[in-house]
Amino acid sequence: MALEWVVLGYTAGAEAIMVLLLTLPGLNPLRKGLVSVAQSLLKPLSSIVPFCLFLMMDIYYKYETRPTCESPEACSPAEHLRFHKSIIKSERNALLIASALFFYWILYSVTNLLVRIDDLNNRIEKIKNQD
Structure with missing residues (x-):
């Protein structure tokens, strides 16, 4: 399961870097x-949605089937620590x-907005050239 979380982390990082590069001022050239790269990446990255739903179901299943330590007397200190570690790990993964x-x-959203802005700028240039 660790590989799935690594892939998800790298994907989220790549998405964050692309958003940052698309929204930074001064990178107009x-x-x-960047917009064409982002557009070509959007379709493969759309597989992240069902992948995240699968991982959320996995977290929910582990939450429902984990052993509980409701009172300190019911569990040993090692079991109590493992119980809290699993809760923190589930929260981090969520x-x-x-x-x-x-x-x-x-x-x-940003990619579609930039494409629409580019289309509108092209229309404005076309109208200016006709006059």
């Missing part, structure tokens, strides 16, 4: 190339899933 989905949504 590179923006057209945060990673949320960030991957959030960055995909932002990347999709």
Whole structure:
């Protein structure tokens, strides 16, 4: 299972870097190339949505089937520590899933916005050239 989380982490990182590069001011000469790269990456990155849903189901299953230590007398200190580690690990993984989905949504929105801005600028230039 660790490989799945590594892949998800790298994907969220790549999405965050692309969003950062697309939204930084001063990169206008590179923006057209960055937009085309982002557009070509959006379709393969859309597989992140069902992947995240699968991982959320995995977290939920582990949450429902984990042993509980409700009172300190019921568990040994090692079991109590393992119980709290599993809770923290599940919370970290849920945060990673949320960030991957959030960055995909932002990347999709920013890319579509930049494409629409470019189309509108082309229309304005075309209208100016006709007059």
